[in-house]
Amino acid sequence: MNKKLIATLVLSSVAASVFAVNAGASAEKNVMKDETGKVHTVAGKLGKVSGATAEERALNALDKVKGDYGFGKANGNFKYMNAHKDENGTTHTKLNQTINGIEVFGLQMIVHEANGDVEGVTGDFKALKADAATASISDAAAVKAAVAKTGFTGDLSRPSQAELMYFPQGDKAALAYKVNVNYIAEAPGNWTVFVSAVDGSILEAVNHVHSATGVGVRGDTKSINTTYKNGTYYMEDRTKYMYSQKGSTINTYTFNNGTSSQYYMTDADNTWNASTQRAAVDAHYYAGKVYDYYYNSLGRNSYDGNGHAIISGVRYSSRYNNAFWEGTQMVYGDGDGSTFIALSGAYDVVAHELTHAVTEYTSGLVYSYQSGALNESWSDAMASVMDSNDWLIGEDVYTPGISGDALRSMSNPAAEGQPAHMNQYVNTSSDNGGVHTNSGIPNKAFYNFATSIGSRSIAGKIWYTASRDYMTSSTNFSGARAATLSACAALYGSGSSYYTSLKNAWSAVGVY
Known part of the structure; x- marks a missing residue:
C-alpha cells in the first residue's frame, strides 16, 4: 500500500454524554x-x-x-x-x-x-420502508451482474453465492442480493457487491482487499514447525491445539511470482535457507505467533474461534507492493524493493491482516466510513499488542531506503498524515470513506489508554472483548467508546482505574 499524504478537513463535532456501567452496578437506565x-x-x-x-x-x-x-x-x-x-x-x-x-x-x-x-x-x-417483498431477478443473474461490476473476467477463487437481504439506502430498504466475488489471479479482489433484486442494478460494490504493512526477509533465523511426509519436509504446522482438536494446520504455499496457482513449500533437509524460501519462513513463523497470541492470551482458537486452518501464500505476482486477507487466506507480495520489500517479513503485517479475519467473525465491522476505520484501527491496535517494540505500523518494511518513517503511527498519527482528534476528521468518499485515514483517531485512543495503564496486553484484551461481545457491524466511533467501556467494566469493573483511564483516552481524541 502506498502511503498517501492527507489534507485534513477540520470539522466541529457535537458531543453526547455517554455512560457505561458495570453489570448490576446501578439501577439507572x-x-x-x-x-x-x-x-x-x-x-x-x-x-x-x-x-x-x-x-x-x-x-x-x-x-x-x-x-x-x-x-x-x-x-x-x-x-x-x-x-x-x-x-x-x-x-x-x-x-x-x-x-x-x-x-x-x-x-x-x-x-x-x-x-x-x-x-x-x-x-x-x-425504521426503513421496503421497496419490494419478493425478488424479480434470479440469484444467478445477480451473480453475473456482480462479477461484471468488478471487471474481472478470469477464473474466480471460489464460486460466488448470492444471499437475499435488504440493503439500507437512507430511509428505504432495497431488496438486494449480497454477492461475494473473490479472485487472486491478476489484480486481487475480495468484493462484496449488492445487486438490486428488483431491477438488477448495482447498489454498492466494495473491494475488501486490505492494504498492509510488512518487511521482507531481514536475514534473521527463525525456528518453524514443519511436517515430514514421504521423504520431504512440508511447511505445515501441526503443533497447535487446533490440530489436536480437529486436524487443522497452518500451511504456507508459494505463488512462484504468479497469480493463479499455489504450490507446496518443500525442502529436502528441513533447512529453509534458500532465497526463494525466506518470505515463506516469515509468513509461516508469524502466522504461528498470531495463532498463539489469540489462543494463549485471549482463548480464541484461530481466527474463526473454531480452529479453522490458517493458510498463507507468498511471492504473489511480481514486485507486488501489498499483502491482504483474501477472505479465506493470507496473500503476500515480494514488494518492489523501493516502496516495500517482501511483505510477509513483518510481524505487524501478519498480525494486522489476520486480525481482519478475526473481526470478520466477531463484530463484522462494515468496511466503510467510521465502521471501516474501526476495522482498520482494531487491526492496528492488536498488531501493536503483538509486535510491541514500538508504536509504529510498517516501519520495518516501508521504504527500506528511508529510515524512521512508517505507514502509520499510533502515538503520533499526524506524523504519517492521519488525524488524531475528531476536530480533524476527514469527510471523504475515497478509500471507502477514509478507512485508512480516520483510523488514526481510534488508534490514538488505544495508544492513550495502553500507555496510561502501562499495559498493551490489558488494552488488547479489552479491545478484543469489545469486538466480540459489544460491537455490531455498524458500530461507529461513539459506539466503540461505549463498547470498550462495557468490556472494561465486565472485565475489571466500572470503578477501576482502567475504566477511568479508558474514558479519558477516548475523550482526549474528541469521541464521546
Whole structure:
C-alpha cells in the first residue's frame, strides 16, 4: 500500500454524554447516543426476562428498549444469529434486524443478560420502508451482474453465492442480493457487491482487499514447525491445539511470482535457507505467533474461534507492493524493493491482516466510513499488542531506503498524515470513506489508554472483548467508546482505574 499524504478537513463535532456501567452496578437506565443523537447503547439494570433459550430471552429484552430505539415490538423485527456466554456468565445474544423475515444488512442488536437479568442492549435499528417483498431477478443473474461490476473476467477463487437481504439506502430498504466475488489471479479482489433484486442494478460494490504493512526477509533465523511426509519436509504446522482438536494446520504455499496457482513449500533437509524460501519462513513463523497470541492470551482458537486452518501464500505476482486477507487466506507480495520489500517479513503485517479475519467473525465491522476505520484501527491496535517494540505500523518494511518513517503511527498519527482528534476528521468518499485515514483517531485512543495503564496486553484484551461481545457491524466511533467501556467494566469493573483511564483516552481524541 502506498502511503498517501492527507489534507485534513477540520470539522466541529457535537458531543453526547455517554455512560457505561458495570453489570448490576446501578439501577439507572443509561441511554447512550452518538454525536448525531442516534442511540447505540442502553445500559443499566433493565429488569428480568423469561425464556427457555437465549433467543427467547433476547427478544423479550428488546421489548424493554423498543421506545429508545424506535421499533414497535421485537417479534417480527429481529432474527436470532448466535449467542456467546463470556467468562463472567453474561450471555451476549446477537440478532439481525429483519423486514418481511429477510435480514437487513449491517443492522444488528446485541442483548447482554445473565440468567434473565438484562444488563444492557447494544446496536443499531433503523425504521426503513421496503421497496419490494419478493425478488424479480434470479440469484444467478445477480451473480453475473456482480462479477461484471468488478471487471474481472478470469477464473474466480471460489464460486460466488448470492444471499437475499435488504440493503439500507437512507430511509428505504432495497431488496438486494449480497454477492461475494473473490479472485487472486491478476489484480486481487475480495468484493462484496449488492445487486438490486428488483431491477438488477448495482447498489454498492466494495473491494475488501486490505492494504498492509510488512518487511521482507531481514536475514534473521527463525525456528518453524514443519511436517515430514514421504521423504520431504512440508511447511505445515501441526503443533497447535487446533490440530489436536480437529486436524487443522497452518500451511504456507508459494505463488512462484504468479497469480493463479499455489504450490507446496518443500525442502529436502528441513533447512529453509534458500532465497526463494525466506518470505515463506516469515509468513509461516508469524502466522504461528498470531495463532498463539489469540489462543494463549485471549482463548480464541484461530481466527474463526473454531480452529479453522490458517493458510498463507507468498511471492504473489511480481514486485507486488501489498499483502491482504483474501477472505479465506493470507496473500503476500515480494514488494518492489523501493516502496516495500517482501511483505510477509513483518510481524505487524501478519498480525494486522489476520486480525481482519478475526473481526470478520466477531463484530463484522462494515468496511466503510467510521465502521471501516474501526476495522482498520482494531487491526492496528492488536498488531501493536503483538509486535510491541514500538508504536509504529510498517516501519520495518516501508521504504527500506528511508529510515524512521512508517505507514502509520499510533502515538503520533499526524506524523504519517492521519488525524488524531475528531476536530480533524476527514469527510471523504475515497478509500471507502477514509478507512485508512480516520483510523488514526481510534488508534490514538488505544495508544492513550495502553500507555496510561502501562499495559498493551490489558488494552488488547479489552479491545478484543469489545469486538466480540459489544460491537455490531455498524458500530461507529461513539459506539466503540461505549463498547470498550462495557468490556472494561465486565472485565475489571466500572470503578477501576482502567475504566477511568479508558474514558479519558477516548475523550482526549474528541469521541464521546
